[in-house]
Amino acid sequence: MHGHFYQPERRNPFSGEIAPQPAAAPYRDWNARIDAECYKPNAERGNLRHVSYDLGPTLAGWLADHDPATHQGFVDSDPSPEADGADGGNAMAQAYNHAILPLASMADRTTEIRWGLRDFELRFDRRPTGIWLPETAVDMPTLRILADEGIHYTILAPWQAADSRLDTRRPYRVELSGGKSIVVVFYDAALSASASFESDATMDADSFAVNRVLPRIAGPGFPDGSPRTAVIATDGELYGHHQKFRDLFLARLVNPGPEVPDRGFDVTTVGRLVGEVPASVFPATQIAERTSWSCHHGVLRWYAECPDASDGRWKGPLRVALERLASAIDTVAGGLAAEVMEPAALWQARNAYVDVMFGAVGAVDFARGRLPLATDEQRRRFLTLMEAERWRLAMFASDGWFWGDPIRLETKHVLLCAAKAVRLIDGAAGTNLEGRLLDDLSTFTSPSRRIDGAGIYNEALVEASQPAAGAAVLADTVVR
Ligand SMILES: [Zn+2]
Secondary structure (H helix, E strand, C coil), rough: CCCEEECCCCCCCCCCCCCCCCHHHHCCCHHHHHHHHHHHHHHCHHHHHCEEEEEEEHHHHHHHHHHHHHHHHHHHCCCCCCCCCCCCCEEEEEECCCCCHCCCCCCHHHHHHHHHHHHHHHHCCCCCCCEECCCCCCCCHHHHHHHHHHCCCCEEEEHHCCCCCCCCCCCCEEEEHHHEEEEEECCHHHHCCCCCCHHHHHCHHHHHHCCCCHHCCCCCCCCCCCCCCCCCCCEHEEEEECCCHHHHHHCCCCCCCCCCCCCCCCCCCCHHHHHHCCCHHHCEEECCCCCCCCCCCCCCCHCCCCCCCCCCCHHHHHHHHHHHHHHHHHHHHHHHHCCCCCCHHHHHHHHEEEEEEECCCCHHHHHHCCCCCCCCCHHHHHHHHHHHHHHHHCEEHHHHHHHCCCCCCHHHHHHHHHHHHHHHHHHHCCCCCHHHHHHHHHHEEECCCEEEEHHHHHHHHHHHHCCHHHCCHHHHHHHH
């Protein structure tokens, strides 16, 4: 079983607080509600000790602040490398901001992956061997970066294999350039779909084990000695949040206790299955480029008119607007940094800035380490650039494009991240990138409310500045 545990960054980037979300009642906000219904009970029941999981950094940081015991439950469920039988462990890393990596620039992919790996290392006290790709969105350049960063395996949907007749009951290797390769475990589509969407199937774990799981893997192993396996990969929030009491189903399925007779299969983690096995052992296969687990049209859902969304006409213009903003921020940041550092050093600093975001290094110490000869003023400006880059990366969280209407809070949140980034840069450089951003955002419209993207941007800023949102200081609302 693999659980993908993830929530986007919900904190208002201006105040650092999450605005109350009345729809999450009786809890203050969605993170608090999903914690009570899912993260906390699954950690307390010990379910995490028997499954593989990734804990997205933006959720992990919230848990560490708001429910440290549950956060510790996730950490402690991943055995230390020294423990017996800990090969590969339980936990996998996740790319940091949950951006769709095949749609990102190579520099952004590298930063997202490095941040995810480093956040994992700081949190779990070991280097990860596996990584979960946001929405399992993949292409060959992304796999190549993973291999370059020392990652050994990832999990994909079966329809992400180029060979549609692939047997998912065993792991594969994908060969990359330069003699490198990566292990890919394709999950079992039928079992994962029934665990996710068939509420009747998950009423009784014993019956699920006998009638659903066992038939998928019964029989002898493969000629090379590999056992038959079935990986059930789902959102972690299924177990208690999307469906009440499914945390109990998970507990019974993965840790039935001594009173349950041998069910004919063992429960293991993906890390134990492949974490320490050389990729060369597994047969080679190829992936279908630019595919994902939650869009059957490649990665269309996050930039264009995927038929699964009721209206996707706004998605392309939103992405173009934010991409133009991102490249402008990078150009301006590069120009400002040029007086104190080589161009490459700025991007190396960005890749390392996750240590400050995590709290492992203080911002002042970080700036001193990167700019030993600079003045305090130059270091302050450098830190402003780092913060601008932080929020300019956060504005590509996939949630902003997932649904059918940009008026939703997920899209408003990525617009707030854009506002934070652009105001930092405009403030430091005296530019007016925000004006151009508003022009670009005005090219799309909310299908339900008929206001354009610039109007949504302004509305998000006004909402974020309400006292209830915990906003400390906000500049005056934007006049176009
Ligand atoms: Zn789609």
